[in-house]
């Protein structure tokens with residue numbers, strides 16, 4: 431997962447990410463659950479909610495910037511730095527939870543990540559997560575791909591958004607049983623008049639690494655103009671999110 435975060439702006443302007451994550455927590459079957467790993471915990475907001483529910487929780491993230499915010503905000507919680515595709519716990523847990531993380535991991539690395547999760551769980555343990563699913567932000571990425579081409583660049587899609595079937599297959603291949611899966615549209619309100627350009631600047635970094643600064647601004651401005659008829663409604667920007675939510679069990 432190669433992304434440098436502006437962790438403070440992420441926390442202040444994109445709080446919908448963890449706010450929506452509260453619904454994902456409801457998928458945990460809480461009977462008998464003690465220990466939970468929050469994988470890709472970011473600023474720790476959901477790790478804290480898990481702790482408030484009475485679980486013994488550890489937050490794990492690859493970003494030192496995010497972990498600094500998490501540790502400052504929630505000094506009573508243990509946060510550790512590790513990469514989701516290469517981690518091991520000293521003791522297995524009852525639940526591995528994750529919100530809005532796995533789409534950052536390349537498809538080729540997903541099996542390695544799922545094996546780490548499988549090993550981190552007790553027998554009968556649950557894996558509960560949400561990520562971007564097939565079609566996530568398709569309007570935004572298609573517009574960017576078109577405009578990159580017009581400016582002489584190639585847009586390399588930086589995310590992995592699987593279907594239910596594809597991801598269920600990957601889970602089963604490492605030994606999980608899938609107990610719940612849903613894919614649904616969730617148009618998501620963005621903050622402020624510059625909501626869409628702020629979103630692109632925050633989340634779509636890697637495709638712009640090869641782009642001249644002047645072209646970058648022009649590409650984003652053009653995308654904002656082209657997308658306004660679909661994504662700007664009642665003076666508010668929306669991103670065309672599609673969510674994949676699953677609950678799988680280690681057997």
Ligand code: BEZ
Pocket residue numbers: 530533561562563566589633671
């Ligand atoms: C998501 O949560 O689906 C997402 C967020 C930022 C960039 C890409 C996907």
